[in-house]
Structure formats: C-alpha cells, structure tokens
Amino acid sequence: MTHKSSTSGVEKDQQYxxxxxxxxxxERAIRAYVRSLLLSSQDVDDLMQEIGxxxxxxxxxxxxxxxxxxxxRWCCVISRFEVLRFRRSKARDRLVLSDEVISLLATxxxxxxxxxxxxxxxxxxxxxxxxxxxRRLLLSIHTKGDSISRxxxxxxxxxxxxxxxxxxxxxxIADCVRGxxxxxxxxx
Amino acid sequence: MxxxxxxxVRRYHDQQLTNEELKQLDKLLRTDADARExxxxxxxxxxxxxxxxxxxxxxxxxxxxVYSQPAPASGASTRHANRWIMATGWLVAIVAASLLIASxxxxxAKTQSETIATVIGVNGPLQWTGNGGQVRSDLSVGMQLxxxxxxxxSPESWFSLQFDDGSVVVTSGNSxxxxxxxxxxxxxxxxxxxxxxxxxxxxxxxxxxxTRSAILEIVGTSFDIDTDLAxxxxxxxxxxxxxxxxxxxxxxxxxxxxxxIAAADQDLSVSQIPKVAxxxxxxxxxxxxxxxxxxxxxxxxxxxxxxxxxxxxxxxKTIYTASFRVTVPDAAPVMTNRRTIINVKGRLDxxxxxxxxxxxKTTEGDFAGRFQVVLPIRESQPDxxxxxxxxxxxxxxxPSLAAMKDNFPSSASELIVESIWCHxxxxxxxxxxxSVELKERSE
Numbered sequence: 001m002t003h004k005s006s007t008s009g010v011e012k013d014q015q016y017x018x019x020x021x022x023x024x025x026x027e028r029a030i031r032a033y034v035r036s037l038l039l040s041s042q043d044v045d046d047l048m049q050e051i052g053x054x055x056x057x058x059x060x061x062x063x064x065x066x067x068x069x070x071x072x073r074w075c076c077v078i079s080r081f082e083v084l085r086f087r088r089s090k091a092r093d094r095l096v097l098s099d100e101v102i103s104l105l106a107t108x109x110x111x112x113x114x115x116x117x118x119x120x121x122x123x124x125x126x127x128x129x130x131x132x133x134x135r136r137l138l139l140s141i142h143t144k145g146d147s148i149s150r151x152x153x154x155x156x157x158x159x160x161x162x163x164x165x166x167x168x169x170x171x172x173i174a175d176c177v178r179g180x181x182x183x184x185x186x187x188x
Numbered sequence: 189m190x191x192x193x194x195x196x197v198r199r200y201h202d203q204q205l206t207n208e209e210l211k212q213l214d215k216l217l218r219t220d221a222d223a224r225e226x227x228x229x230x231x232x233x234x235x236x237x238x239x240x241x242x243x244x245x246x247x248x249x250x251x252x253x254v255y256s257q258p259a260p261a262s263g264a265s266t267r268h269a270n271r272w273i274m275a276t277g278w279l280v281a282i283v284a285a286s287l288l289i290a291s292x293x294x295x296x297a298k299t300q301s302e303t304i305a306t307v308i309g310v311n312g313p314l315q316w317t318g319n320g321g322q323v324r325s326d327l328s329v330g331m332q333l334x335x336x337x338x339x340x341x342s343p344e345s346w347f348s349l350q351f352d353d354g355s356v357v358v359t360s361g362n363s364x365x366x367x368x369x370x371x372x373x374x375x376x377x378x379x380x381x382x383x384x385x386x387x388x389x390x391x392x393x394x395x396x397x398x399t400r401s402a403i404l405e406i407v408g409t410s411f412d413i414d415t416d417l418a419x420x421x422x423x424x425x426x427x428x429x430x431x432x433x434x435x436x437x438x439x440x441x442x443x444x445x446x447x448x449i450a451a452a453d454q455d456l457s458v459s460q461i462p463k464v465a466x467x468x469x470x471x472x473x474x475x476x477x478x479x480x481x482x483x484x485x486x487x488x489x490x491x492x493x494x495x496x497x498x499x500x501x502x503x504x505k506t507i508y509t510a511s512f513r514v515t516v517p518d519a520a521p522v523m524t525n526r527r528t529i530i531n532v533k534g535r536l537d538x539x540x541x542x543x544x545x546x547x548x549k550t551t552e553g554d555f556a557g558r559f560q561v562v563l564p565i566r567e568s569q570p571d572x573x574x575x576x577x578x579x580x581x582x583x584x585x586x587p588s589l590a591a592m593k594d595n596f597p598s599s600a601s602e603l604i605v606e607s608i609w610c611h612x613x614x615x616x617x618x619x620x621x622x623s624v625e626l627k628e629r630s631e
Contacts, residue, residue: 014302021370028239035235036228039203097200097210101217108224116232123236125435139241170198174233183436 019059023052026072029117033076036109036116037083037102047086051079072113080106119177126176130169137162138169193223197230303332304369308356309348309555311589313499315339335368340380342499343480343511343547343609344586346555355395357384358555360547361513361607362480372396381606383412383553394430402450405430409444412553419451423461425552431456464523468605469625470494470512480609481510484620493534493620496611510621511609514546521604524548527628528580528601532610536574537618541565543611544578545586548603556603557596559583574619579629 030051035044055075062074083106087096097105109116127135152162196213199205205213216223307327315325318336327347338347340363347365348358351373359365363380367373372393375382378400388408389395397404399415402422409427413420422431424442432439435452442448448458472492476483482495496508515521524546532544545560561578583600585593597603605626612619 017302018370021368031239032232032235035238036231039201041235041238097214097217101214104218105224105227108221108228112228116228119229119232120236120239123233124240127237127240138237167198170233173237174194174229177229177233180436 015059019056022068022071023055023075025068026075028120029072029113030075030079032116032120033106033109033113034079034083037080037106038087039096043086047079047082050086051075051082054078054082069114073110076106076110076113080110119181122177122180123173125180126173129176130172134165134169134172138166138173141166193226194230197227201231201234303334303352305333305335305349305351305367307331307333307348308350309346309358309592309595311347311592312345313341314345314347315341335366337364337366339364342507343509343607344507344558346547346558348555353387353389355384355386355389357382360549360555361511374398377413377415379415381412381414383410383549383555385410399450401434401452403432403434405432410553411442412549419449419454421447421449423447423553462520464604465520466523466525466528467625467627468514468522469627470621470623472622478513479511481621491622493622495618495620496616498616505614507611507613508616508619509609509611510619511607512621512624513607514605514626521551522626523551524580524601524603524605524626525628526580526601529627529629530578530580530608531623531625531627532574532576532578532621533623534574534610534619534621535572536569536612538615539565539569540612540615540617542574542576542619543613544576544608545610546583546600546608547606548597548600549606550597551604557589557592558586559600560586 031044031048034047034051035041038044038047055078058078062071066074080103084099084102087099087102127138130138152158155162193213193216196205196209196216199209200213217227307329310327310329313325314327315323316327316333316336316338317323318334322336333349338349338359340347340359340361343361345362346358346360348356349367350356351369355373357365357367357375359377359380359382361380363382364378365380365382366376366378368375373389373395375395375397376399377397382397384395384397384406386395386406386408389406395406397406397413399413399420401415401418402420404413404420404422406429407427409429410425411427411429412423412425415421420431422429422442424444424446426444428444429442430439431442431448431450433450433452433456438456440448440456440458442458445461446458447461448456450456470479472479472483472494473486476494479494481497484493484495486492494510494512496510498506498508500506530544530546536542542563543560544563545558547558548556550556561582561584563576580601581599585596589596608624608626610619610621610624
C-alpha cells in the first residue's frame with residue numbers, strides 16, 4: 001500500500017486515468033453489491049455518486065499493483081460504510097433490515113463477488129430465452145418503477161394474476177440461472 | 189423452507205412486507221447462512237434485471253406490445269433511467285478537473301492519456317471516441333491513440349491500427365471496435381469485421397477479443413472475425429485461437445486454416461476453411477440480412493429492392509449507398525478470378541453516374557482495397573430497368589485509396605470479395621437494387 005503525499009501533474013493525470021479505467025470496469029459489480037444492501041434501486045442511485053467520489057478521494061491508498069478484482073473488493077469495503085451511513089439517515093421512515101444483518105450480508109457479498117458477476121451474466125442469457133411479452137412484463141416493472149396494479153389496469157388483467165405471472169417469470173429466471181451456474185460459469 | 193425465504197425476500201424488495209414479516213426475515217438472515225445465500229441470489233437477480241431494463245431504457249424505444257404503458261411522468265423515474273449516464277458523468281467531471289489542475293501544477297503535464305497504438309491506415313468515414321468522451325472524425329495515418337472506440341460508419345470505412353508491440357488490427361465496413369491496453373490488450377468488437385496479425389503476447393496476458401457471442405484468446409497469430417448480433421465467425425490463417433462461447437462457456441481451440449462459428453443455436457464445431465466459391469447471388473427475397481440499405485419487400489408487380497442509405501464522408505459530403513455482404517460466415521469465401529463478371533439489376537429514378545464496387549481482401553485476410561467501375565451518366569436511363577454486366581478487368585482501385593495504392597494488388601482478380609456496393613455518389617437519384625450476381629463468364 002502506498003500513500004503519496006504529493007504527486008506531479010503527470011503522475012496525477014496517470015492516476016486519474018487508472019482510477020477511471022478501474023472504476024468504470026468495476027461499476028456494475030459495485031452497484032450490484034450496493035444493491036444487495038439497500039432496499040431500492042433509487043437508493044442505489046442516490047448513493048453511487050457519493051461512493052464514486054469517496055473511492056476517488058481514497059484512491060492513493062489503493063495498492064498500485066492491485067488487480068481489477070482487488071479494486072472492486074476495495075471499493076466494496078468503502079461502499080459498505082457508505083451504505084450503513086446512508087441507511088441510518090433513512091432508517092426512521094422505512095422498513096429496513098437491522099445493521100447487524102446488513103453487515104452479515106455485506107461480508108457474504110464481498111466473498112461472492114465473482115460468483116455474483118457470473119450470476120448476473122447468466123440472468124442476461126436467461127432473459128433472452130423468455131418470450132417477448134414475458135420479457136417486456138418483467139422489464140417494464142423494473143424499468144419504470146411502476147406498480148403491477150398500473151400495468152394490470154393498462155392491459156385489462158387482474159392484479160393478482162399479473163403478480164403471479166411476474167413471480168412465475170422470476171422463478172423461471174431463477175431456475176435458468178441455477179441451471180446455467182451448475183453447468184459452469186457463463187462467459188464474461 | 190427456501191421457498192418461504194425466497195417469497196419473503198421478494199416481498200421485501202417489492203416493499204410489501206409487514207412489520208412482523210420484516211422481523212421474521214431479519215431473524216432468518218441473522219441466524220441462517222443459507223437464507224443469506226438465497227437473499228443474495230434473489231437480490232442479484234433483481235439487480236441484473238434492473239440493469240438490463242435500464243440499458244433498454246437508454247436504447248431506442250421499442251414497441252412495448254401487450255404491456256404497453258405511457259412514458260413516466262415523475263422525475264424519479266427519469267433519474268432511474270439515466271443512472272448510467274449519471275454514474276459516469278461525475279467521472280468525466282473529475283477528468284476535466286484533473287486536467288485543469290494538472291495544467292496549473294505541472295508545465296509538462298500530459299493533456300491526454302498515454303497512447304497505446306498508432307493509426308496506420310484510414311479510409312472512409314470513421315469516428316473515434318476516446319477517454320472522457322472525446323470524439324474525433326479527423327483520424328489520419330500516424331495519429332497516436334490512447335484507446336477508445338472506433339466506429340466505421342459506412343460500408344466503405346476501413347481502419348488499420350498498430351499497437352506499440354507491432355500487433356495490427358484492421359476493421360472494415362460498418363463496424364464498431366473498442367480497444368484498450370492496460371498491460372493486456374482487450375478489444376470489444378460490437379459489430380462488423382476485423383482481421384488481425386498479432387505478435388506474441390506476454391505470458392498470462394493474451395489479447396482478448398470480446399464479441400456478443402464469444403470471447404477469443406489470442407497469443408500470437410493471424411485471423412479474421414465477422415460478427416453480428418447472433419454469431420461470431422472466426423477464420424484462423426496462422427497459429428491458434430481459443431474461443432469461448434458466451435451462451436454456455438464452451439471452449440474450443442481453432443488451429444491454422446480452420447474456422448468456427450460461435451452462436452447459441454449451432455454446434456461449436458471446428459472445420460477446415462472451405463474451398464472458395466466463384467459464384468454468389470444476392471437474395472433480397474429472403475429479407476435484408478447482410479445488406480446495408482433500405483430494404484423494400486416484393487409486391488405482385490415488383491421484386492424486393494434495396495434502396496440507398498445516406499452517409500456522411502470525412503469530407504462532409506453525403507453519399508447514397510446500398511451494399512451486400514458477400515463472403516459470409518457460414519459459406520465458402522467468394523473469390524474473383526480473371527473470368528469474373530458482376531451483374532447488377534435495379535432501377536434509377538434520375539439519370540446519373542452509377543458506381544459499382546467491391547471491397548476485397550487477400551486470402552490471408554488482409555484488406556486488399558476497394559475496386560470499382562463507374563458507369564457514366566449516358567448509360568443510365570431514368571425510370572428504365574437498370575441492367576449491367578461488368579467484367580472484372582474494368583474494375584479499378586477507388587481513387588480515394590490512391591495514396592496507398594502500393595499496399596494493394598494491382599487488379600481485382602484472385603481476391604476474396606467482402607462486399608459489393610452501388611452508389612450514385614452525392615446524387616440522391618432513387619437508386620434501388622433488385623439483384624446482384626457474381627459469376628464466371630464462359631470461356
């Protein structure tokens with residue numbers, strides 16, 4: 001680990017480039033990690049910029065020989081504290097899990113970073129196997145943050161039935177991901 | 189048990205848990221590692237679906253079909269859709285700030301990232317997007333680049349890049365290639381054709397080429413790739429390339445003079461590069477696949493047609509072009525010889541000069557130039573069917589490649605045909621092609 005108290009402009013420039021390259025390569029993994037600790041993707045949106053800046057401010061503490069995976073793990077550790085801080089500011093008005101559970105989940109999530117990455121790739125492959133209407137239904141809900149009841153009223157279907165359908169599609173995806181993972185990790 | 193945890197986790201993420209249920213979930217997660225694993229799996233699944241939905245939101249709008257809904261009214265939804273833009277936006281801001289700071293703190297500060305490769309050939313409209321979102325379309329030979337993305341924006345585009353270790357990659361036609369080298373060369377070929385001659389790479393750091401359907405690992409070899417949304421075709425000329433199919437992670441090694449097609453719906457089997465063909469015919473009746481143009485289906489009175497699409501050249505002129513990919517992944521390479529003739533049929537709304545050309549490559553996969561025939565205006569009759577038979581010896585090197593003519597064969601014969609294209613240069617003359625055929629004339 002190194003800490004440079006002063007760096008020349010050229011070194012600083014190189015440091016920026018390296019940080020950008022590493023962060024952009026890790027951003028999805030960090031985001032997914034943070035997502036596993038927060039209740040909604042909107043919370044993640046709110047926090048990601050803070051996390052990015054925090055990582056940048058601490059970047060001279062990151063091992064210059066560290067691999068991209070090391071960088072992702074390092075960012076996750078920083079993110080964990082940012083998540084806990086963020087949650088405390090929100091806890092009063094939300095139904096949220098306890099700090100103890102969040103810490104346990106964070107530890108688990110850090111240990112399964114590569115596995116999670118493979119799972120997300122498998123989700124992409126599995127989504128492509130859905131029929132178009134099913135895929136649209138699942139993505140519409142997540143894309144717009146819209147309620148199932150709104151979609152139900154627009155498509156003249158019963159809420160309960162549509163909710164069951166979404167659950168069924170999720171099961172289908174979950175089974176497909178498990179199947180893919182059992183065959184070996186999908187490609188990157 | 190696992191189903192009840194799964195159900196609780198889903199209801200948690202859907203924000204539908206009661207206080208009691210939340211306590212139950214909290215207790216389970218605190219005491220049961222398996223429950224936490226299910227929680228992680230479910231959450232990760234949701235995160236991945238959110239990402240895909242977000243990417244879809246940033247792309248072109250799609251017909252939402254059965255479950256259509258109006259555009260979101262709330263700012264929060266818009267913010268959700270734009271999160272990737274936001275997430276990287278601050279990075280761009282940091283870079284801008286860093287360059288500003290660096291310019292004050294050091295008189296010899298670099299103004300761009302370290303370069304990794306040099307442009308050694310460029311032709312036709314191209315666009316480079318570099319670090320921090322810098323975009324340039326004035327690429328020229330000798331220009332050094334720090335990585336980024338090269339877009340070939342027309343069928344005539346061609347780009348050759350030499351990395352600092354001497355490895356050369358070439359893209360041609362409509363293509364998109366992202367490249368980087370932070371100790372390991374990593375390329376992403378989003379679309380189009382790429383050929384490469386790669387010098388031996390460091391141990392443990394092979395060049396990696398990612399496509400939508402495969403990952404190629406190259407230690408040092410010559411090969412060419414043709415990729416589209418569904419498949420990646422690889423022909424290896426020298427050496428060996430390892431291919432990993434994305435859909436199932438299956439690996440194969442492709443030796444010299446062999447080929448493979450990586451697609452989810454085909455066997456990943458390695459076969460010898462087939463012998464060449466000397467005959468090819470367009471098949472517009474089957475749809476617009478492997479064409480570049482405005483495809484019009486046939487009617488009871490008319491055959492299907494391929495109209496021209498405009499593209500802007502590097503000199504800011506608009507050319508109207510229709511083109512056909514000829515040598516394709518699942519068929520033998522189509523080769524010219526001294527008896528080759530090209531038959532072109534179609535129509536022109538207005539009298540104008542017609543350009544018919546071929547983009548060619550050598551049997552080793554190197555770009556061999558574009559050769560064309562110009563049919564003068566006197567040979568065109570507006571509103572009359574267009575029907576030309578063009579002999580290979582009349583094809584000459586595209587004048588825009590004249591400065592590099594020593595790098596190309598002197599004739600269009602004995603070369604592999606990548607594509608055949610027709611245009612009316614800067615005139616929008618209503619050119620539409622109904623068929624193109626490449627064949628050998630009888631002796």
